[in-house]
Amino acid sequence: MTAGTLLKRGLGYALALVVVLLLVGQLLGQPILLGYVATGSMEPTMDAGDGFVAIPTAVTGDVEDGDVVVFQARELHSGGLTTHRVVGETEGGYVTKGDANPFTDQDGGEPPVSDGQIVAEALQINGEVVTIPFLGTAIMGIQGLVQGAVETGASILGLTTTGSSNGTGAMLVAIGVAMLGFGTLLERLGPARRETTRRRSRENVIAFWTTLGLVLLVFVTFATAAMVVPSGTYEYGLVSTESPTDDPQIVAPGVTTELTRSVDNAGYLPVVVVHEAESNGVRADPGWQTIGIRGSGETTVRLSAPAETGEYTRHLGEYRYLAVLPPSLLVWLHGVHPFVAIGAVNGVIVGLTVVLILLLFGSGDLRVRSGADHVPLSTRLERRLRAWLRNRE
Helix, strand or coil, X not given: CCHHHHHHHXXXXXXXXHHHHHHHHHHHCCCEEEEECCCCCXXXXXXXXXXXXXXXXXXXXXXXXXXXXXXXXXXXXXXXXXXXXXXXXXXXXXXXXXXXXXXXXXXCCCCCECHHHEEEXXXXXXXXXXXXXXXXXXXXXXXXXXXXXXXXXXHHHCCCCCCCHHHXXXXXXXXXHHHHHHHHHHHHHXXXXXXXXXXXXXXXXXXXXXXXXXXXXXXXXXXXXXXXXXXXXXXXXXXXXXXXXXXXXXXXXXXXXXXXXXXXCCCCCCEEEXXXXXXCCEEXXXXXXXXXXXXXEEEEEEEXXXXXXXXXEEEEEEEEEECCCCHHXXXXXXXXXXXXXXXXXXXXXXXXXXXXXXXXHCCCCEECCCCCCCCCHHHHHHHHHHHHHHHHC
16 A cells, blocks of 8 residues: 555545544534534634634633633523633623624623533633634535435425434434445445455455444444433522522522422433532432433432522533443542543443354354355255254254
């Protein structure tokens, strides 16, 4: 393989990785290493369509004035991800503002931003945001083309679609994984091509480790999605007033009120659910619980009103992990960092899958043979059954 071929392949892989990171980040509501701005609210720092390097808040430390943060808005952009600069801090949270906007987000009706709403910070070097020109423009163009194709195909088939960016992102990721799998299989099993060099691979043979890698990719993708997608931050409004009512969220100053939150598990594996306060004045009891297969549970959410009257917002984080490890161990790993707990779960899934496949199929390459056309399928299956029974004797 020449240096030029290696360079082209490397650039192709890098481009594919960038697209996948951006789309998966949109699907999960959390930028993964890369993000982009869709509007000009941050000009001249970032033009509409510019990309940037997104650093998770878990590794950036405390948020400070001047930081450009990505947060889950309540009112802006219909509650979507917003990238603006922190320009102040109040008791209720951070004050944010687009560099090109004449007023703050809070002046426009957005509540103060809590730590729980912030999912990432834009990388800055010497106070300047590191941007990737036109990255977002390219991604939005791809999304527009795919969304148009999906809507056209759906109308032909008589199906209805929402056309949401999350749905488009999920579909693109699924298509990418499927294309990777089918592409690998077709390369292995497809029709022979005339080549000028001697081939060392065998026809109709699927490499064991290639197949195992694809299986693990699918398993880990779905396992991660099962843990990350249902997780999130939940918001509770609280009114501290001298005229409380029977509404448990309208209370007298200094009073702690209780709400009951239902926790459901629609999956076929038990999950460990961890509740974590992401703002002051909120607590969950129990702090964590195990929910069985297609089961449900309840937790008590305690909201404390400050001594001053006014309207306040409380945020409670919910994190889910597949219960493939002892619950207490998962809770401890979550305390280290949620990514550590997710990694441990995926590690167990990978280990169990590898062991199971090795026990069932061994580690040899898989040979695909096509039976004779004149032999009925029932006869071929009967022969295989007889051979299996003979081997068992």
